Amino acid sequence: MIEKTLKEAIAYAKSHLGLKDEDAIYFQNFLLHEFGLKEPYQGEIDEKKIAAYSLPDPIVDSLTEDLVSSGMGPGESQRKATYVMGLLSPTPSQVDEKFASLDKESPEKATEYLYDLSIKNDYIAKSKVDKNIHWVAKYDHGDDLEISINLSKPEKNNKDIAKLLSKNVAVTYPKCLLCEENIGFEGTDSHPARENIRFVPLKLNGEDWFMQYSPYVYYSHHCIVFYKKHVPMKISGETLKAFGDFVDQFPHFFIGSNSDLPIVGGSILNHEHFQGGGHLLPLLISKDKETVYTSKKGSKVSILDFYVTSIKIMGSDKDDVLSLGTKVIDKWRHYSDPDNEIISDDSDGNHSTVTPFMRKIDGQYAVYLVLRNNRCSKAYPDGIFHAHPEYHHIKKEGIGLIEAAGLFILPARLKRESAEVEEAVSMDKKDYLAKYPDLVSFEGMIDEMKATHETSEAYINKVCQGILKNVAVYKDDEKGQEGLHKFIKETFHE
Ligand SMILES: [Zn+2]
Structure with missing residues (x-):
């Protein structure tokens, strides 16, 4: 009963x-008005039990169930429940004040406060996230990867994302999911x-930004840092300056950004934003393959021993590290190496960019x-340095920063499809196709599993490693490594 x-x-x-006793009756009356009720419930409730809840689910679920049984649609009931949780949360300015005062004690306490609040007020759907499937993939050769099947986020494809960027979608309010105007939006x-x-203001590189958590939390304390203005993503030396200010303020978090081009970027390209958090993605702990340059100020440039082509710059002089990073970005943007299929600019515009990350180490x-x-060709119409077609049954979406750094977010459909594939391995093709017609794109996987007797998980592990090798612009062979060294030489030694 509502x-x-x-x-x-x-x-x-x-x-x-953190609702104060003095405010309780005030909000109670607001809720009576909102739900058209004459007076509050007069019976007893179990306050002790409620105080012991670690997640908001019992409250949110009861609210939506009550509303659905009173005749409201499920979508509207869900939104109404969000309204109640928002109304009963501290206001944005109260959150800012609390965050700022905790930040003076320690930045960890401040980020923890916002994280906990975002879980407790149901912004982060923690119980749904906990149901996601997650495992660590280990290999005979190469770094471990992390793989998850995300059951709460819809799959998008590259063409839709590119359309969003170019079409200048009719102005709506708020303009996008990352605009400041989302706060309190119904x-x-x-x-x-x-x-x-709830998000908190930040000053990065002299400009106004905000930090919130991702509602999908792909990893622990997955935060989103977004610019005050709704402007398209643009990777440059300025990005690195903003990163530098962020890691100074939150040295326990890494920060990264999707690239600013479709196929190699994320799903929202029309609003400048970063992603960061408290989890060390595989790329961020991978070892150096070799040091290729040391600056006068002692900063070290190295090539990482990771699947994607990655350059690491490390040193204690912040300006020196940032300026070396800027050199790489500026050089790479218009650098071509046709022997390695790398062409930066053609009649379709610019194709080269970077996916940058930064963190503090000691x-x-x-x-x-x-x-x-992000160039496409006749052989690879979805991208030369994108997951190749033989992997699309597992992953077709763009490889954004999280995946490029070794944490795969695979679509929810794979949970069902993997189970079907496991069953199909002991069946004839015509029988499994009759039972599960959508396994038609999984024939190769099923044949391979029949031959190798491996599990679907082991197969997916191989695919994810293969995808990152597709994404590498310089392959791990003689021609590729020669090309990479030539790029390094032209960037740092000339
Ligand atoms: Zn926006």
Whole structure:
């Protein structure tokens, strides 16, 4: 019954969201008005039990169930529940104040506060995220990768993302999911309700930014740092300067950005933003293959022993590290090496960019630059340095920063398809296709598993490694490594 659930929601907010006793009746009356009720629930509720909740799910689930049984549609009920959680959360300015005061004690305490609040007010759907499948892939040759099957996020394809960037979609409010105007927004059928989002202001490279957490948290403390203005993503030396300010303020977090071009970038290219967090992605802990340059100020440039082509710059002089990183970005943007299929500019425009990361290691600054190119060819219409067609049944989406750094986010459909494939291995082709017609694109996988007797997980591990090798602009062979050294030489020694 909705009256009872609302009373429980108030009790929950008092014990988990910092709602003060003095404000409780005030918000109770707002909720009565919102739901067209004459008076609050008069019966008892179990406040002790509510205080022991570690997640908001019992409250949110009761709210949506009550609303659905009163005749509201499921989407609208979900949005209404978000409205209640947002109303009962501290206001944005209260969050800013608390974050700032904790930040003076320690940045870890501040980021932890915002993370915990975002879970407790249901912005991060923690229970859904916990259901995602996650494992570590180990190999005889090469670094471990992390692989997850994400059950909460829809799959997008590269063509849709490119269209979003070029079409200048009709102006809506808010303009996109990363605009400041999302705060408190009630949501529509096509735009999620955001009454419960909370973010805090940051100053990076002299400009206004905000930090929030990702509702999908792909890894621990997965944060999103977004620019105050709705402007397209642009990777340059300025990006690295903003990164430098971020890691100075939050030395326990890494920061990274998707590239600024389709295919090799993320799903939102029209609003400048970064992603970071408290988890060390495989790229960020991979070893140096060789040191290729040392600056006068002692910064060391190395090639990483990782699947994608990545250059690391590390040193204690921040300006020196940033300027060496900028050199790589500027040089790579218009650098061509046709012997290795790398062409930076043609009639379709610019194809070369980087996926940058930065973190602090023992007080030193470390910049990681993954060289990217998004050119397509007749043989590879979805991208020469993108997952090749033989892998599309596993992953077709663009390889953004998280995947380029070795954490794969695979689509939800794979949970069902893997189970079907495991079953199909002991069946004849015509029988499994009759039972599961969508396995038609999995024939190669099934044949291979029949021959090798490996599990679907082992097969997926191989595919993910193969995809990163596709993404490498310089292959791990003589021609590729020669080309990479030539690029390094022209960047640092001339
Ligand atoms: Zn925006």
